[in-house]
Amino acid sequence: MKTLLVTGGAGFIGSNFIRMMLVKYPDCRIVNVDALTYAGNLKNLRGIEKNPNYVFVKADVRDRKRMDDVFAEYGVDKVVHFAAESHVDRSITDPEVFLTTNVLGTQVLLDTAKKYWKTEPDNNHSREYKPDVKYLQVSTDEVYGALGKDGMFTETTPISPNSPYSASKAGADLLVRAYGETFGLPFNITRCSNNYGPYQFPEKLIPLMIHNCLRGEPLPIYGDGMQIRDWLHVSDHCEAIDTVLTKGRPGEVYNIGGNNEKANIDIVRLIISQTGASESLIRYVADRPGHDRRYAIDNTKITAHLGWKPKYTFEKGIHETINWYIDNKDWVENIISGDYRTN
Numbered sequence: 001m002k003t004l005l006v007t008g009g010a011g012f013i014g015s016n017f018i019r020m021m022l023v024k025y026p027d028c029r030i031v032n033v034d035a036l037t038y039a040g041n042l043k044n045l046r047g048i049e050k051n052p053n054y055v056f057v058k059a060d061v062r063d064r065k066r067m068d069d070v071f072a073e074y075g076v077d078k079v080v081h082f083a084a085e086s087h088v089d090r091s092i093t094d095p096e097v098f099l100t101t102n103v104l105g106t107q108v109l110l111d112t113a114k115k116y117w118k119t120e121p122d123n124n125h126s127r128e129y130k131p132d133v134k135y136l137q138v139s140t141d142e143v144y145g146a147l148g149k150d151g152m153f154t155e156t157t158p159i160s161p162n163s164p165y166s167a168s169k170a171g172a173d174l175l176v177r178a179y180g181e182t183f184g185l186p187f188n189i190t191r192c193s194n195n196y197g198p199y200q201f202p203e204k205l206i207p208l209m210i211h212n213c214l215r216g217e218p219l220p221i222y223g224d225g226m227q228i229r230d231w232l233h234v235s236d237h238c239e240a241i242d243t244v245l246t247k248g249r250p251g252e253v254y255n256i257g258g259n260n261e262k263a264n265i266d267i268v269r270l271i272i273s274q275t276g277a278s279e280s281l282i283r284y285v286a287d288r289p290g291h292d293r294r295y296a297i298d299n300t301k302i303t304a305h306l307g308w309k310p311k312y313t314f315e316k317g318i319h320e321t322i323n324w325y326i327d328n329k330d331w332v333e334n335i336i337s338g339d340y341r342t343n
């Protein structure tokens with residue numbers, strides 16, 4: 001049986017990914033390593049705890065000894081590294097943990113994978129690895145910085161991050177690339193646009209706006225609300241990651257996006273109209289420092305070379321997502337109250 005190590009599997013995208021993979025590959029064991037920071041919530045994985053192919057390990061990816069133990073105990077074949085500090089606003093108030101988790105945590109995983117996967121781990125000149133091993137770094141389009149009115153990010157767009165979050169993700173990407181160049185580690189990097197869907201922590205735009213609309217609370221909009229993001233349903237992102245994991249050429253970067261550019265204010269208006277809330281709840285607040293104006297992904301490489309394409313239209317995805325948050329108010333309340341940290 002093959003073993004896939006998923007880090008950060010109690011977060012938004014990681015939990016959606018684990019759910020999908022357990023169904024898709026019934027002969028694969030998934031080891032979920034998560035430190036359960038404020039963003040980690042085991043309720044995102046409710047229902048699968050008893051699956052015999054699923055193992056949860058509460059551990060910090062920065063902890064070299066614990067990562068070594070995980071590789072030794074479970075014989076990991078592949079890694080999908082989601083675990084990260086992921087909220088830009090938090091990176092502006094407290095950048096340090098972004099650097100230690102996102103950069104140094106990545107380095108610990110790279111070192112551990114190299115140690116367990118190299119056929120001659122102590123020989124720096126050997127580039128031979130066990131068959132079928134791969135390290136996949138889940139990154140973000142934010143490493144490319146911001147676009148003007150035109151253009152799209154391709155895989156060769158220069159890295160030019162603008163926030164401590166995106167700088168830490170860019171640093172991690174460069175380390176992954178360097179381990180490929182220097183040690184021959186088989187890797188892929190995926191850079192995806194903004195995700196939406198079930199189990200997203202309610203500090204992020206879409207779940208926050210749905211929650212506030214449902215409660216009749218103010219809807220804070222940064223600046224003029226005209227920041228443009230390229231939205232992708234989380235299940236399309238998860239399918240794309242699996243596509244890269246199984247078919248991606250080692251050493252390659254793949255951008256992931258759904259050709260779905262929307263201004264933040266238009267997303268908020270859509271949520272207002274579907275939830276029946278009032279436009280008078282909108283409050284324009286001071287813009288986020290360094291706020292990127294526009295992101296857009298050119299997804300030609302992954303669609304043309306690997307055959308992936310998104311299944312969701314934005315209209316279907318956002319409709320289902322709003323309904324999910326309406327049907328799962330207990331999940332949201334559990335987070336807002338802080339109870340998810342204790343039970």
Ligand SMILES: NC(=O)c1ccc[n+]([C@@H]2O[C@H](COP(=O)([O-])OP(=O)(O)OC[C@H]3O[C@@H](n4cnc5c(N)ncnc54)[C@H](O)[C@@H]3O)[C@@H](O)[C@H]2O)c1
Pocket residue numbers: 007008009010011012013014033034035036037038039040041059060061062081082083084085086087101105138139140141169191192193194195196201
């Ligand atoms: N959300 C998006 O729109 C988006 C888009 C592109 C890429 N990404 C990337 O995808 C990944 C997952 O994003 P998300 O939105 O699911 O994040 P999230 O914040 O919802 O989840 C992060 C998870 O990582 C865990 N974690 C944090 N620090 C850890 C540590 N030191 N050791 C072990 N676990 C730790 C948390 O407990 C949490 O479960 C991130 O790497 C992010 O950069 C996210």
